[in-house]
Amino acid sequence: MSTQDGDREALLQGTLDLLILRTLARGPAHGHDIALAIQRDSGDALLVDHGSLYPALQRLEKRRWLSAEWGVSPNNRRARYYALTAAGRKQLRIEVDRWQRLVLAVGRVLGPDLATP
Amino acid sequence: MSARSDDDFRDEIEAHLELEADRLAAEQGLSREEARARATRAFGNVTRARERFHEAQHWRWLEQVRQDLAFGLRSLKARPGFTLTALLTIGLGVGVNTAVFTLFYALIARPLPVTEPNRLYNIYQEFSGDYGRRVDGMTSLLALPEYREYQATARSFSGLAAYGELGLAFERARDGTAQGQLVTCNFFQVLGTAVRLGRGFGADECAAGGGAPVAVLSHRLWREAFAGDSGVLGTTIELNHAHLTVVGVAEPGFAGVGLRTADVWMPLPVQPLVDRQRDSLLESETSWLYVIGRLAPGATVAQAQREVDAVGRRLDETHPGRVTKVILQRGALFNAPEIQREGGIVGGAIGGLALLVLVVICANLMNLLLARGIARQREIAIRLALGGSRRRLVAQLITESLLLAVAGGAIGLGLAAGLPPVLLRLVDASTVQLDLSLDPAIFGVALLLSTLAALAFGLLPALHATRIPVASALKGASAISQERHRPGRLRSAVVGIQVAGSTCLVICSAVLLRSALRQATLDPGYDPTGVVSLSLNLPQLGYEAERSRALYADLEGRLTATPGVEGVARAEMLPLLSRHGEPARPLDGEERSLQADWNVISGAYLPLMKIPLVSGRLFTDAEVTGQGEQPAVLSRRMAGALWPGQEPLGRRFEANKVQYRVVGIAADVYHVSLQERPGYFGYLPASPADPRGLVFVLRMRGTWRRSPGRWSGWCTCSTRPSWSRRRHSPSAWSWRGCRCGCRAGWPRCWAGWRCCWRSSASTASWPTG
Numbered sequence: 001m002s003t004q005d006g007d008r009e010a011l012l013q014g015t016l017d018l019l020i021l022r023t024l025a026r027g028p029a030h031g032h033d034i035a036l037a038i039q040r041d042s043g044d045a046l047l048v049d050h051g052s053l054y055p056a057l058q059r060l061e062k063r064r065w066l067s068a069e070w071g072v073s074p075n076n077r078r079a080r081y082y083a084l085t086a087a088g089r090k091q092l093r094i095e096v097d098r099w100q101r102l103v104l105a106v107g108r109v110l111g112p113d114l115a116t117p
Numbered sequence: 118m119s120a121r122s123d124d125d126f127r128d129e130i131e132a133h134l135e136l137e138a139d140r141l142a143a144e145q146g147l148s149r150e151e152a153r154a155r156a157t158r159a160f161g162n163v164t165r166a167r168e169r170f171h172e173a174q175h176w177r178w179l180e181q182v183r184q185d186l187a188f189g190l191r192s193l194k195a196r197p198g199f200t201l202t203a204l205l206t207i208g209l210g211v212g213v214n215t216a217v218f219t220l221f222y223a224l225i226a227r228p229l230p231v232t233e234p235n236r237l238y239n240i241y242q243e244f245s246g247d248y249g250r251r252v253d254g255m256t257s258l259l260a261l262p263e264y265r266e267y268q269a270t271a272r273s274f275s276g277l278a279a280y281g282e283l284g285l286a287f288e289r290a291r292d293g294t295a296q297g298q299l300v301t302c303n304f305f306q307v308l309g310t311a312v313r314l315g316r317g318f319g320a321d322e323c324a325a326g327g328g329a330p331v332a333v334l335s336h337r338l339w340r341e342a343f344a345g346d347s348g349v350l351g352t353t354i355e356l357n358h359a360h361l362t363v364v365g366v367a368e369p370g371f372a373g374v375g376l377r378t379a380d381v382w383m384p385l386p387v388q389p390l391v392d393r394q395r396d397s398l399l400e401s402e403t404s405w406l407y408v409i410g411r412l413a414p415g416a417t418v419a420q421a422q423r424e425v426d427a428v429g430r431r432l433d434e435t436h437p438g439r440v441t442k443v444i445l446q447r448g449a450l451f452n453a454p455e456i457q458r459e460g461g462i463v464g465g466a467i468g469g470l471a472l473l474v475l476v477v478i479c480a481n482l483m484n485l486l487l488a489r490g491i492a493r494q495r496e497i498a499i500r501l502a503l504g505g506s507r508r509r510l511v512a513q514l515i516t517e518s519l520l521l522a523v524a525g526g527a528i529g530l531g532l533a534a535g536l537p538p539v540l541l542r543l544v545d546a547s548t549v550q551l552d553l554s555l556d557p558a559i560f561g562v563a564l565l566l567s568t569l570a571a572l573a574f575g576l577l578p579a580l581h582a583t584r585i586p587v588a589s590a591l592k593g594a595s596a597i598s599q600e601r602h603r604p605g606r607l608r609s610a611v612v613g614i615q616v617a618g619s620t621c622l623v624i625c626s627a628v629l630l631r632s633a634l635r636q637a638t639l640d641p642g643y644d645p646t647g648v649v650s651l652s653l654n655l656p657q658l659g660y661e662a663e664r665s666r667a668l669y670a671d672l673e674g675r676l677t678a679t680p681g682v683e684g685v686a687r688a689e690m691l692p693l694l695s696r697h698g699e700p701a702r703p704l705d706g707e708e709r710s711l712q713a714d715w716n717v718i719s720g721a722y723l724p725l726m727k728i729p730l731v732s733g734r735l736f737t738d739a740e741v742t743g744q745g746e747q748p749a750v751l752s753r754r755m756a757g758a759l760w761p762g763q764e765p766l767g768r769r770f771e772a773n774k775v776q777y778r779v780v781g782i783a784a785d786v787y788h789v790s791l792q793e794r795p796g797y798f799g800y801l802p803a804s805p806a807d808p809r810g811l812v813f814v815l816r817m818r819g820t821w822r823r824s825p826g827r828w829s830g831w832c833t834c835s836t837r838p839s840w841s842r843r844r845h846s847p848s849a850w851s852w853r854g855c856r857c858g859c860r861a862g863w864p865r866c867w868a869g870w871r872c873c874w875r876s877s878a879s880t881a882s883w884p885t886g
């Protein structure tokens with residue numbers, strides 16, 4: 001899976017945090033894992049910019065939604081593992097809620113006639 | 118969460134790249150190098166990610182400030198000439214202002230050197246309407262009965278103390294004199310200062326009538342006169358020829374709470390012993406006591422003010438026509454209302470001039486910086502072109518200015534710390550306590566002035582320098598951009614400020630110089646050239662009236678016979694040296710009193726001083742009997758005020774319970790001060806029965822400059838012998854001179870008494886005389 005494919009959607013502004021939190025809700029992971037997981041779970045539809053991922057992780061960690069520590073990956077590489085904190089879990093619920101309301105609202109504006117073009 | 122290091126973040130990205138390379142190699146069968154290269158490409162700009170991390174992680178502005186400081190230092194170092202000029206001028210501006218502040222702060226605002234000084238308040242009274250008052254110091258001081266009234270009523274004060282100042286003859290002190298304070302018993306308790314050695318005053322010693330006369334010495338006097346010997350306790354010392362027992366030594370550094378350094382404290386009942394000329398304790402209309410109180414815990418100033426106002430009203434009830442305004446002042450060395458009023462004007466003027474100096478300096482620097490901004494146009498254009506934001510550049514330029522100002526301010530602070538003591542030494546302030554040391558307030562003012570100065574001279578040039586068309590400036594078209602942006606107009610405005618400020622300063626110095634010249638050339642109405650006074654503290658030496666009469670007569674004969682002496686007269690005082698205020702009441706005419714100043718003189722005084730008579734005649738010593746109606750001479754203004762539009766000669770008035778008849782009218786003279794126009798003034802005849810308290814006034818022939826040599830034959834000065842050659846400031850030119858304590862020589866041989874004199878002299882060296 002190459003990351004230079006052009007047919008994938010770039011992430012909407014602000015959704016990266018939500019996706020990171022969601023991915024980590026399944027268990028601790030390192031940055032590379034998180035990127036792959038998002039891509040995989042979106043059915044290869046979403047493109048995660050690796051260059052933005054790490055600053056985002058740092059940002060979340062600074063807000064104490066994530067905790068991090070260095071560990072060793074299955075293929076014996078050192079990697080920084082991130083895990084969701086209690087505050088992070090709470091934040092995830094808030095973000096999911098907000099996202100669903102957004103989707104609903106945007107859907108309503110678009111109307112049923114445009115639902116299946 | 119502890120801050121994460123940049124390296125840790127780099128490691129994480131490195132780990133990511135390795136993992137991605139592993140994956141690519143495994144899934145797509147790429148070579149290791151190829152996989153790694155692809156991973157890096159996919160990641161995008163690693164450096165940018167690290168920068169974003171760095172910026173998120175750090176206190177960004179702090180780092181920028183650090184960078185700006187480093188840059189500023191570099192760029193200042195690159196132009197040492199400019200930097201040095203700027204530093205010195207700012208140092209001068211800030212220094213002058215801080216020095217002025219330090220002086221006035223020490224005088225009127227600095228907390229007193231005692232415990233909890235902020236709870237201490239002085240009580241002063243200001244009268245208006247119809248009142249008569251003897252003044253010993255300042256009108257706003259209190260009389261003893263008044264103090265007692267406040268003390269008995271004011272519950273807002275946990276204690277109210279009073280003290281009066283008094284000069285003392287004290288053999289063991291360095292110059293034979295000491296400054297004494299007559300105090301209430303609670304003086305040390307109210308001020309919260311301990312008596313270091315021995316004890317304070319006991320209740321019996323303060324009770325009216327008094328017990329054994331006692332004194333507490335200042336630590337300084339104790340060290341100086343007794344070499345710090347604790348055996349001094351219980352011994353007897355001689356102050357103004359009264360014998361007092363030393364019972365204590367005050368805390369080191371404590372010299373009272375007034376401007377004048379106090380050396381000795383005595384309980385109030387001692388007053389008649391050490392000051393035989395007065396009965397201040399009994400007088401209810403004499404201003405002589407400073408009153409200072411400590412607010413009780415929980416009491417507010419407003420409460421205290423209400424209480425003392427009530428006391429003031431009650432005191433007025435026995436004085437119809439008088440209105441007393443009671444003033445509470447936070448404790449400070451120099452806080453009497455009349456002084457603060459005058460000091461406010463003087464301080465405002467000096468402070469304003471100092472600020473003007475700073476303004477001119479700022480304008481000057483601003484101009485320099487504007488010029489530099491043009492020279493730096495290319496540099497700034499490059500920075501702008503490379504993506505530096507304008508705000509960042511302005512911050513950078515202002516940081517440079519701030520660096521200059523703060524460093525200059527430090528120089529100024531040094532100047533301010535060094536300048537006032539030097540100035541004080543110039544005006545001979547050895548008997549004055551002034552704390553001029555640095556303290557947070559002074560430091561704060563210096564910092565504030567520096568910062569304001571930096572903004573004043575740095576902001577506009579910085580804004581101006583960064584407002585340039587980048588493209589043309591980069592091309593080196595400085596001429597074009599200059600034309601378009603007209604920095605010239607701003608610079609002209611700044612030059613305008615500079616010229617205006619400098620002109621103001623020049624005008625002010627011219628005015629000051631003129632008034633100094635005016636004072637020097639002002640005709641005071643009398644001729645001080647060659648006039649010398651000799652004062653004998655006979656009451657303090659224990660001479661009674663009869664013996665002093667003989668001494669005065671004998672001395673007068675000897676002085677008249679002394680070669681070089683042209684004339685001899687007696688007077689209570691010489692002009693400008695002190696004042697004697699007393700109300701006068703006309704006996705024929707309206708029933709009202711007039712507050713006036715007086716001099717008590719012998720008949721020879723007016724001709725000797727060359728004060729002309731306007732009409733009438735002088736009184737002769739023969740017609741002064743000391744009984745019944747006495748002759749008097751009034752100044753023209755005084756006569757005009759007492760009997761407006763009428764012939765004053767032959768009219769009668771009363772002053773200090775003695776009746777006088779006006780025999781002559783003298784010209785108005787500047788007696789009280791050279792700054793004030795001559796006021797109400799009168800000359801009363803000296804009582805022939807008791808000459809104590811009078812000084813001899815001599816007119817010397819020729820130049821007075823050479824006289825001390827001749828005089829030293831019968832008077833040994835204990836001060837420096839060069840005293841007559843000292844030049845004085847204009848306000849002091851006439852009479853302030855040497856204090857010469859004469860201990861050995863003829864007075865002792867002749868009178869058989871140890872004698873201490875003070876003589877004041879005019880200096881003939883003043884060019885206009």
